[in-house]
Amino acid sequence: MxxxxxxxxxxxxxxxxxxxxxxxxxxxxxxxxxxxxxxxxxxxxxxxxxxxxxxxxxxxxxxxxxxxxxxxxxxxxxxxxxxxxxxxxxxxxxxxxxxxxxxxxxxxxxxxxxxxxxxxxxxxxxxxxxxxxxxxxxxxxxxxxxxxxxxxxxxxxxxxxxxxxxxxxxxxGLKNFSFGTDGSGAQKLIIKNGAGRYPVDVDAALLTYGSDNQYTDNHLYMNGPEIFNFTAENIPNFTQKVLDKNNLQIDDLDYFVFHQANAFMLEFLRKRIKAEKEKFYIDLEDGGNTVSNTIPIALKRLADKGTWDGRAKVMIVGFGVGLSWAGGVIEIETNI
The missing domain is CATH 3.40.47.10 (Thiolase/Chalcone synthase)
Structure with a gap:
């Protein structure tokens, strides 16, 4: 089964x-x-x-x-x-x-x-x-x-x-999966106020990060450079771990569908794992970073292109807030 x-x-x-x-x-x-x-x-x-x-x-x-x-x-x-x-x-x-x-x-x-x-x-x-x-x-x-x-x-x-x-x-069609967690990086992408630790502060101080971006602790904060560094340090080796867990070589895969965070980061990862450009799917121009939605949206858009017959072997990898990451191999058809 x-x-x-x-x-x-x-x-x-x-x-x-x-x-x-x-x-x-x-x-x-x-x-x-x-x-x-x-x-x-x-x-x-x-x-x-x-x-x-x-x-x-x-x-x-x-x-x-x-x-x-x-x-x-x-x-x-x-x-x-x-x-x-x-x-x-x-x-x-x-x-x-x-x-x-x-x-x-x-x-x-x-x-x-x-x-x-x-x-x-x-x-x-x-x-x-x-x-x-x-x-x-x-x-x-x-x-x-x-x-x-x-x-x-x-x-x-x-x-x-x-x-x-x-x-x-x-x-x-669902093969083997691997996971990663590093809660020491929780502050890198966070909304501090509004849950159990800190209540919403109606007088929260206005803070600045990066190039004059403003927020308060009631709002989402993301340290973009640190998130990029975390991704660069962890995901290439993690990709190899997912391959090993599935007894696959990189050339055995038809496509790679990673979390659509941003095109620059994805192209960096593609080069690091040595994936062929035509196999590494990047498409976030219409929709942007929709968090947990990016991989299924990308899978649907990729399948709708109808560029393969039968079943395609695809690696899916998500990474970000937590810090949390996960990856696995799936087989999908074009009519999903």
């Missing part, structure tokens, strides 16, 4: 924010250079009334045009943008989607590595006989956490949601 990804859909909010839109607010920022280096042209942000759950529901409804929702017997929901502190958003999603009450459902709080973790969790639930058809959902609205004058992060992050059906089969 094994498990495979059967279908993927994604949803982006209607509110498109182009680099030209941001230039109107930040006229001194070189968005032409940003676009060339980072690779982002547009990102999509929710309205004030929209939540990540709203996006998740729409992504799932797109999936239900292709699959029978009655078969779903488990919901796994990855988000750092929960509807409430409690109850778990997955329970609300079950009701919003009209799914059976005879199912399991839980949230987990992970960012850029979240999709890979979710695929691995689904594999484990299926192969242990606890489930047969799992709905894996990712949904994020980082735009709600960004300070209005934080031009760097406002240029990078977009909102979105994805829905993936992972089902029991005899093929076993």
């Amino acid at each position: 094994g498990a495979s990804i059967k279908a993927i859909e994604f949803y982006l909010p209607e509110n498109k924010v182009s680099n030209e839109d941001l230039l109107a607010k930040f006229p001194d920022y070189d968005f032409a250079k940003f676009e060339k280096k980072v690779g982002i042209k547009n990102r999509y942000w929710v309205s004030e009334e929209e939540t990540a759950l709203d996006l998740a529901v729409k992504a799932c409804h797109k999936l239900f045009y292709k699959i029978e929702k009655e078969q779903i017997d488990y919901v796994i929901y990855c988000t750092q943008s929960p509807e409430y502190f409690l109850p778990t958003t997955a329970c609300i999603l079950q009701e919003r989607l009209g799914l059976s009450t005879d199912i399991g459902a839980f949230d987990y709080n992970l960012g850029c590595s979240g999709y890979v973790y979710g695929v691995s969790l689904a594999k484990a639930l299926i192969e242990s006989g606890q489930s047969e058809h799992i709905l894996l959902v990712t949904a994020e609205t980082y735009s709600k956490y960004l300070h209005p004058d934080d031009k760097s992060n406002r240029a990078i992050f977009g909102d979105g949601a994805t829905a993936t059906l992972i089902s029991k089969d005899t093929i076993g």
